[in-house]
Amino acid sequence: MYPAPFEYHTPSTVAEAVALLGKFQDDAKLIAGSQSLIPMMKLRLVQPKHVVDLRKVPGLSGISEAEGALVVGALTTYRAIETSELARSRFPILPETAGNIGDAQVRNLGTIGGSLAHADPSADWPAVTVALDATVKIAGPRGERSVPVEQLISGPLSTVLEPAEILVQVRFPLPAARSGSAYEKLPHPASRFAVVGAAAAVTLDGKGAVQRARVALTGLGPKVSRATAVEQALQGKATSPEALQSAASRAAEGLDLRADGTGSAEYKAHLVAVYTERALRRAVARAVER
Numbered sequence: 001m002y003p004a005p006f007e008y009h010t011p012s013t014v015a016e017a018v019a020l021l022g023k024f025q026d027d028a029k030l031i032a033g034s035q036s037l038i039p040m041m042k043l044r045l046v047q048p049k050h051v052v053d054l055r056k057v058p059g060l061s062g063i064s065e066a067e068g069a070l071v072v073g074a075l076t077t078y079r080a081i082e083t084s085e086l087a088r089s090r091f092p093i094l095p096e097t098a099g100n101i102g103d104a105q106v107r108n109l110g111t112i113g114g115s116l117a118h119a120d121p122s123a124d125w126p127a128v129t130v131a132l133d134a135t136v137k138i139a140g141p142r143g144e145r146s147v148p149v150e151q152l153i154s155g156p157l158s159t160v161l162e163p164a165e166i167l168v169q170v171r172f173p174l175p176a177a178r179s180g181s182a183y184e185k186l187p188h189p190a191s192r193f194a195v196v197g198a199a200a201a202v203t204l205d206g207k208g209a210v211q212r213a214r215v216a217l218t219g220l221g222p223k224v225s226r227a228t229a230v231e232q233a234l235q236g237k238a239t240s241p242e243a244l245q246s247a248a249s250r251a252a253e254g255l256d257l258r259a260d261g262t263g264s265a266e267y268k269a270h271l272v273a274v275y276t277e278r279a280l281r282r283a284v285a286r287a288v289e290r
């Protein structure tokens with residue numbers, strides 16, 4: 001099906017884009033990589049009267065380091081993240097995540113900001129950004145504000161973004177020494193969206209015990225969630241395979257797992273423990289190397 005008719009706008013600054021969104025409010029939709037918006041428009045699940053294209057706004061893409069953070073522009077494509085040496089040197093989890101999303105077209109066009117703003121409950125970036133304590137910079141009619149990704153996503157395909165706000169940056173605070181992170185997912189065989197995805201970030205103390213752990217899960221509920229039972233079980237503990245397995249076995253605690261086309265609730269509870277353990281093992285191995 002073709003999308004319903006719409007007017008196409010190409011602002012050349014963020015301020016211009018914000019003004020267009022402010023003018024057209026709920027009748028307008030931003031477009032970035034187009035990989036979720038266009039399919040939804042073709043299915044007539046959304047029918048914006050105005051489409052505001054961010055791709056001609058300079059300064060919204062690129063990866064740099066500033067003020068103790070890796071700063072990734074919202075319009076940065078997965079392919080750019082996958083091939084960034086800076087991203088690889090600071091957070092190997094980022095290119096690894098980018099390289100396992102969808103297919104080549106999705107990776108060439110899809111953007112990290114578009115994925116976070118779209119807030120698909122099975123998307124990869126929400127889990128990875130929450131595990132890394134990332135925040136997003138948002139531009140709107142009243143200026144700029146920063147919001148942790150954990151607070152940005154409010155439900156399935158919902159965020160706290162106001163109608164005239166634009167996500168402009170994702171900031172990953174640089175980790176302390178002896179930190180490592182990793183992402184593991186079971187990809188859906190058709191789309192490669194996560195049936196289950198687990199992102200783990202750990203910092204070890206001088207004796208090799210866990211000083212800090214963050215585990216975030218995707219694919220298992222209405223939005224990304226923290227596996228706090230796993231995080232607490234790891235706190236202060238050694239990183240033996242047994243300890244990691246025991247902590248990971250608690251990954252489903254607090255989740256309201258339901259059967260769907262990808263499996264039963266019991267199957268998902270099993271998967272999330274397995275994928276969390278795999279992510280923890282690789283995160284710890286990376287922390288030991290650093």
Ligand SMILES: Cc1cc2nc3c(=O)[nH]c(=O)nc-3n(C[C@H](O)[C@H](O)[C@H](O)COP(=O)(O)OP(=O)(O)OC[C@H]3O[C@@H](n4cnc5c(N)ncnc54)[C@H](O)[C@@H]3O)c2cc1C
Nearest residue numbers: 032033034035036037102110111114117123124167192193
């Ligand atoms: C075949 C296929 C396979 C896929 N596989 C995966 C996968 O394995 N893992 C995964 O995580 N995702 C997957 N995706 C989804 C993909 O990652 C999308 O690219 C992503 O969800 C949206 O990013 P986008 O840049 O394409 O955004 P768009 O489609 O352009 O926009 C999506 C939504 O976000 C809004 N938006 C976009 N940018 C901004 C911004 N800067 N500020 C505020 N709002 C904004 C738009 O208005 C729209 O509502 C797949 C998609 C397809 C088509």
